[in-house]
Every structure is written in C-alpha cells, then in structure tokens.
Amino acid sequence: MKADKEHWASRLAALAAEYEVPGASLAFWSGGDLYECATGVLNTITGAAVRTDSLFQIGSITKVWTATQLMLLVEQGRLTLDTTVAEVLPGFRVGDRKATETITLRHLLTHTSGIDGDLFVDTGRGDDCLERYVTACATLEQTFPAGGSHSYCNSGFVIAGRVIEQVTGQVWDQALREQICAPLGLAHTWTLPEDVLRFSSAMGHGDDGGLAPTWGLPRSIGPAGLICASATDVVTFGRAHLTPGALLAEPAVMREPLVALPNPHCGGRQWGIGWSLDAWDGHQVAAHTGDTIGQHAALWVLPELETVVAVLVNGGRSVEFQHRLISELLHSLHQLTVPEPLAPPTEPVDVDTAAYTGVYERAGSRIQVSSHGGGLRLRTEPTGMLVGLAQPRTLDLTAVDATTFVGRSNGDATWDAVVFENRPGGPSYLHYSGRATPKTG
Known part of the structure; x- marks a missing residue:
C-alpha cells in the first residue's frame, strides 16, 4: 500500500505536539518507496527547524552498526563469533579470571558476556580512547558467568569496537566510515561533534523541556552509542540488512534468534546478533532503540513486509510517542497490530513478595x-x-x-x-x- 506523505507529515506534527516532543524526524521505506518528513525544532532556545536531513543522536542503535562491522570481518574470515576477546586483545581483562579467558565475540554481540557493563567513563578524545576504556574494564565484575543469562551491556560493545580497531588497524570511527558509510553512501552519518556540527543537528531536552545538561556522550562510548545520523541514513542502513550483498552477504544471520530474554516484555522476546527480535501479527521484527542525553531513537526492520522505519526525537514523552507512531504507521501500511506494552491485570494477583x-x-x-x-x-x-x-x-x-x-x-x-x-x-x-x-x- 502506498503511503500519503502529506498525511504522515501532518500526523508526525500532531503526535509531537500531543507528546510534548520538541522535534522529530521520520523516515520509512515500504513498497519500494522512501518517505521522509520532519517537524518541530532542533533546539527550543534557537528555534532552528528540524529538516529531513537533520542529524540526531541515535544512541544504542549504534550497536547494530558495530555488530555489522564485526560480522563483516567474520564473513572475511578474519574472525569467528567464537573467537575469544583475549585472542584478539592480549591485554584484555575483567575482574573474573575465567570470564577473561572465555568471553567470546558472540557473548559480546548477544549481551551474554555477564560483564557488569554500564561503565560510562571518559578516557579522553585521543585515538587511544577505546584502548584506554578496555584497560578500565579490568575491575568490572560478573553479574553471571559468561553465557549464563542475558543482560544489556554497553561495555561489551565498546570492547567489540576495540576488537574492530585491532583487526582493521583503524580507529573505530574510521573503520565505520569505510565498512558501512562509504559503501552505502551515507553522507549524514557521523560520530564526532566537530563533524556533526557541520550539519543541521539536534540538541537534547530534559523532562522539563529545557536543554539537556550536556550535548553528548564521551568518545570512549563510541561503538556502544555515539552515532549521529539523519532518519533517512538510518533507514538506508536498515534496508541493507534486507539486501544480501549491500553490506553483508547473508544479513539474515544477524536476525536468527540466539537468546531467549529473561524479561520478554521490554521490546523483544529474543536476541540475535546486535538485534532485538520479536514477532508482531506473525511477522518478524528486528529492532533497536537508543537513548542518549535527552535524545531518543528507534529503528524497526520487518523483513517479510520489506518495511524499515526510523524515528528520531530530541525530548518529550518519547516512548509513548514512538509507540503511537509505529502503531498507526504499520496498521496503515500493512493492517498490522503492534502489541501494547504489558499492563496490570484486570483482577489482582496475590503474590508473596x-x-x-x-x-x-x-x-x-x-x-x-x-x-x-x-x-x-x-x-x-x-x-x-x-x-x-x-x-x-x-x-x-x-x-x-x-x-x-x-x-x-x-x-x-x-x-x-x-x-x-x-x-x-x-x-x-x-x-x-x-x-x-x-x-x-
């Protein structure tokens, strides 16, 4: 079904106003066509308007890009998913000796390493920042033995980025450009603020509607969440995961369910390589969201329906806004019903707490x-x-x-x-x- 661009531009603006979102950018590809629209402002102080080519921080969606980089190296035979981190990074160490020896790339990309991994530490702006970050991981403890469960791990993806640097001989940012951005022609995808500021770019906003206290995360968090991009570039990246040979020879490998999530009510029931996985009305959905300092992003890929959607916002009630938008959009395009978030039962449940x-x-x-x-x-x-x-x-x-x-x-x-x-x-x-x-x- 063909979409009506003017309708979705109008709905984007109306929903942004309803959910107090300062600015938003929407792009989606469906039926062989690309649609893009934008609304609101990049910064409530300057009043600069959001454009369809404006850059937003996509946060943890970056992890799918990092996973794709590693999978490209796997396809080239330079690594395997079962290669241990210690094989590639001889100085790698976490707090547990056994984990140090046994954590593999598969563990990192599926969030099953067990590393207590929300280490947000600024190791400087130099090209050695990831190397210094990995050194700082030496004190991190295990929340469970490697492979013993699933726990979202930012540190694991920074370590993965350092593996990319070691294998390619390039800093992660440059490897990203050569492995993904250049092949896909992504002119509005950047990682460093001095590059982002050359473009129309968003500033985050807090719950009170004021500007976020700082613009972005330190460079050391790069492979886990530092990409800034336009919604259209994010959709182009998502489309590459539907097209064998666009980047990976077999992108569907990344969408194979590998881990059942212990809490299946937080956006997906399973995890693949880099992707959160679910099924809506019987159709597989590979997705990832991203939150930074006052900015929020979401990417959904529906392979069987050949549909990719990205929505980027810079504040407001983002979770409600994004759920409402994707629900309306997919129902209009495919008569697909997006599941509602888990809610209290109609009858009380008696539990010994x-x-x-x-x-x-x-x-x-x-x-x-x-x-x-x-x-x-x-x-x-x-x-x-x-x-x-x-x-x-x-x-x-x-x-x-x-x-x-x-x-x-x-x-x-x-x-x-x-x-x-x-x-x-x-x-x-x-x-x-x-x-x-x-x-x-």
Whole structure:
C-alpha cells in the first residue's frame, strides 16, 4: 500500500505536539518507496527547524552498526563469533579470571558476556580512547558467568569496537566510515561533534523541556552509542540488512534468534546478533532503540513486509510517542497490530513478595525494592558517572504473575515490566530495563 506523505507529515506534527516532543524526524521505506518528513525544532532556545536531513543522536542503535562491522570481518574470515576477546586483545581483562579467558565475540554481540557493563567513563578524545576504556574494564565484575543469562551491556560493545580497531588497524570511527558509510553512501552519518556540527543537528531536552545538561556522550562510548545520523541514513542502513550483498552477504544471520530474554516484555522476546527480535501479527521484527542525553531513537526492520522505519526525537514523552507512531504507521501500511506494552491485570494477583525485597546493584545503578501498601516499591538511583545525567525513578509495582510486575512513574502512561528471578543455590536477579541486576542485600 502506498503511503500519503502529506498525511504522515501532518500526523508526525500532531503526535509531537500531543507528546510534548520538541522535534522529530521520520523516515520509512515500504513498497519500494522512501518517505521522509520532519517537524518541530532542533533546539527550543534557537528555534532552528528540524529538516529531513537533520542529524540526531541515535544512541544504542549504534550497536547494530558495530555488530555489522564485526560480522563483516567474520564473513572475511578474519574472525569467528567464537573467537575469544583475549585472542584478539592480549591485554584484555575483567575482574573474573575465567570470564577473561572465555568471553567470546558472540557473548559480546548477544549481551551474554555477564560483564557488569554500564561503565560510562571518559578516557579522553585521543585515538587511544577505546584502548584506554578496555584497560578500565579490568575491575568490572560478573553479574553471571559468561553465557549464563542475558543482560544489556554497553561495555561489551565498546570492547567489540576495540576488537574492530585491532583487526582493521583503524580507529573505530574510521573503520565505520569505510565498512558501512562509504559503501552505502551515507553522507549524514557521523560520530564526532566537530563533524556533526557541520550539519543541521539536534540538541537534547530534559523532562522539563529545557536543554539537556550536556550535548553528548564521551568518545570512549563510541561503538556502544555515539552515532549521529539523519532518519533517512538510518533507514538506508536498515534496508541493507534486507539486501544480501549491500553490506553483508547473508544479513539474515544477524536476525536468527540466539537468546531467549529473561524479561520478554521490554521490546523483544529474543536476541540475535546486535538485534532485538520479536514477532508482531506473525511477522518478524528486528529492532533497536537508543537513548542518549535527552535524545531518543528507534529503528524497526520487518523483513517479510520489506518495511524499515526510523524515528528520531530530541525530548518529550518519547516512548509513548514512538509507540503511537509505529502503531498507526504499520496498521496503515500493512493492517498490522503492534502489541501494547504489558499492563496490570484486570483482577489482582496475590503474590508473596517477601523474597523480592532488598537491594540490587550493578555498575551505574542501585535499586531498592521495598514493601509498600501490600505490594512492592522500586526505587532506582544512578551511580558513578551517570549521577546528574540519569534521573532517579520510583515505581509502585503491581503483580502480573508470581514473578512479573509492572510499574510506572507518576505522569507516565506506559508501564515498565520487572521480572524477578531466584536461582536455586545461586543469586537472585531483578530483570529490568534490559539488565540483570543481582541482589546484594
């Protein structure tokens, strides 16, 4: 079905206003045609208008690009997914000796390394920043043994970026340009601020609508979340994953389910190589989202429907906005129904919650779960470098079943899912926001 560009430009503007989004850019490819539209402002102080070629921070969608870079090296026979990191990076070390010896590239790309991996540390602007970051990983502990579960791991993708540097002999940014940007003709995809500022580019905004406290993340986080791009360039990259030979000879390999997620209510039920995987109305969806400092991005690839959608925003109620937009768009294009986020059951569920109370901790976050009003209250506190960038959150949890709960902050319309896991003879975990956080007290 052909899309009506004027209709979607109008809907983008209306939804942005409804969800208090300062500026947004939408691009999608369907039925063999590319559509792009934009609305709002890049910066609420300057009032500069968003254009279809404006650059936004795409955050963790960068991880799919980094995974693609490594898969290109795998196809060339220079690595395998089961190559250990230590084979490529002789100085690599994390806090656990066994993990140091056994963590493979497959573990990194599927978030199953077990590394406590939200280490946000600025190791400078030099070309050695990834090397210095990997050195800093020597103190990181394991949340579980390598391969023992799934926990979203930013550090794992920075390490993967350093592997790319070691194999190609180039800094990650340059390897990205030669492996992906140049072959696809991506003229609006950059990583460093001095390059981004040559273009129309977005500034992030906080919950209060004001400018974010800083523009972006340090260069050391590059392979995990530093790409800035136009929505059209993001769609072009997504299309390459539907076309054998555009980048990879067999891009579908990255969409093969490899890991079942312990919390399947956070945007996907499985994980492949770099991609979060789900099925909507029986159609596979490979997706990734990205959050930086006041900017939010989402990419959806539906192989069977030959449809790719990217939406980039710089603030506002982004989760609600993006869900509403993709729901309307896919229903219009394909009569496809996007699942609603998990919500409380109509009838209360009686659960003994005593075993779930306590303190759960990982790098960058401390979570307190306490009894409250016959149920549970969850309080997250950012730690380390994330203090002042991430905000504390308090969720009053409602049971969905014996181990699954939902909660939301005051004013939020979307419920967040929390899954508790008590391992016989082992640690207890809280699975929330894609992370496995072990109970420490």
